Amino acid sequence: MKYIDEFQDPALAGRLLDEIRATVTRPWALMEVCGGQTHSIIRHGIDQLLPPEIELIHGPGCPVCVTPLEMIDKALEIASRPEVIFCSFGDMLRVPGTGRDLFQVRGQGGDVRVVYSPLDALRIAEQNPDREVVFFGIGFETTAPPNAMTVHQARKRNIRNFSLLVSHVRVPPAIDAIMRSPDCRVQGFLAAGHVCSVMGTAEYPELAQRHQVPIVVTGFEPLDILEGVRRTVLQLERGEHTVENAYQRAVTAEGNPAAQAMLGDVFEITDRAWRGIGVIPDSGWRLSERYRDHDAEHRFSVEGIDTREPAECRSGEVLQGLLKPNECEAFGTTCTPRSPLGATMVSSEGACAAYYLYRRLDAATPGQRPPAAASATPSPATASLEGSTLA
Numbered sequence: 016m017k018y019i020d021e022f023q024d025p026a027l028a029g030r031l032l033d034e035i036r037a038t039v040t041r042p043w044a045l046m047e048v049c050g051g052q053t054h055s056i057i058r059h060g061i062d063q064l065l066p067p068e069i070e071l072i073h074g075p076g077c078p079v080c081v082t083p084l085e086m087i088d089k090a091l092e093i094a095s096r097p098e099v100i101f102c103s104f105g106d107m108l109r110v111p112g113t114g115r116d117l118f119q120v121r122g123q124g125g126d127v128r129v130v131y132s133p134l135d136a137l138r139i140a141e142q143n144p145d146r147e148v149v150f151f152g153i154g155f156e157t158t159a160p161p162n163a164m165t166v167h168q169a170r171k172r173n174i175r176n177f178s179l180l181v182s183h184v185r186v187p188p189a190i191d192a193i194m195r196s197p198d199c200r201v202q203g204f205l206a207a208g209h210v211c212s213v214m215g216t217a218e219y220p221e222l223a224q225r226h227q228v229p230i231v232v233t234g235f236e237p238l239d240i241l242e243g244v245r246r247t248v249l250q251l252e253r254g255e256h257t258v259e260n261a262y263q264r265a266v267t268a269e270g271n272p273a274a275q276a277m278l279g280d281v282f283e284i285t286d287r288a289w290r291g292i293g294v295i296p297d298s299g300w301r302l303s304e305r306y307r308d309h310d311a312e313h314r315f316s317v318e319g320i321d322t323r324e325p326a327e328c329r330s331g332e333v334l335q336g337l338l339k340p341n342e343c344e345a346f347g348t349t350c351t352p353r354s355p356l357g358a359t360m361v362s363s364e365g366a367c368a369a370y371y372l373y374r375r376l377d378a379a380t381p382g383q384r385p386p387a388a389a390s391a392t393p394s395p396a397t398a399s400l401e402g403s404t405l406a
């Protein structure tokens with residue numbers, strides 16, 4: 016398949032791995048800030064194929080995972096109201112709030128519907144003028160533009176019974192917060208290609224300079240990730256810290272100006288809480304004053320809900336790259352995808368779910384580092400991958 020097979024080519028992957036092995040002379044810790052990249056890395060065993068000097072740390076790049084518990088509780092409160100049709104992408108329905116999730120609200124009689132686009136929710140609002148229709152708008156710079164466009168359309172078409180529960184976050188302030196943490200071990204970043212396809216790369220040079228850290232815009236297929244790693248390691252070995260674009264088939268320096276204009280029209284930048292991390296200044300969006308009528312938090316008066324996260328879930332440490340998922344005591348025991356304690360085990364892009372799906376059998380016991388960090392010897396799981404994908 017065009018643009019898929021080429022970027023999973025085993026011979027090219029082998030050449031990139033050889034170049035990385037020839038370049039690296041000492042340990043380096045790189046972070047990917049994208050759940051799609053995390054899943055690709057774990058699924059294809061890329062971290063296990065890299066030389067042992069290179070550690071990949073999985074950052075807060077999964078939109079479901081970083082949505083704070085208090086926002087889930089606000090969604091549960093709104094969805095429980097009899098006048099509300101609550102619309103969401105499917106992956107939010109099983110994210111546990113305090114005591115229950117959206118599936119359980121539906122089981123208890125709430126009108127919770129899975130949609131595939133925010134415009135589906137707008138259509139439901141048009142068809143049900145006597146009901147309040149709310150869309151759960153979560154995610155990074157990638158999902159924010161279509162949600163902004165939907166609110167813009169609602170206002171233009173005078174669809175007053177549509178509102179957005181907004182939990183949108185921005186990647187650059189998160190990178191800044193990670194680098195400012197006293198526990199930070201990250202020395203280079205693989206920036207999320209899809210985010211940069213919308214926002215361009217203008218926000219990154221200042222970050223690279225301030226923290227003396229290379230940032231390489233990277234795609235999602237195995238060759239994309241290996242090329243991102245290769246370029247980042249090359250910069251680190253040379254003592255450089257610049258921004259490079261290794262995903263030029265999708266990303267330009269200016270990004271998507273139409274999407275940025277829509278974001279600027281509908282949203283304004285605000286402080287946002289990130290699950291397990293806390294409030295990061297200027298790290299998110301909220302609806303601007305002229306669209307406040309479509310703000311579900313305001314309309315349903317749930318701004319005051321403020322929930323503490325359960326202590327047993329260590330997803331905050333996972334999201335900051337301080338802990339590997341299978342180092343959590345609950346991993347695979349009291350916390351599984353069927354019975355998740357935290358969002359990182361629920362979401363299809365969550366690091367805990369990725370380790371459970373692809374790496375569970377490698378972890379002898381919870382609380383141990385995975386073989387990727389401990390040894391360069393391929394595990395049986397990797398050996399099978401080598402035979403199929405990246406041999």
Ligand code: SF4
Binds near residue numbers: 330343358
């Ligand atoms: S394994 Fe479960 S309890 Fe542990 S950090 Fe991940 S989601 Fe939280």
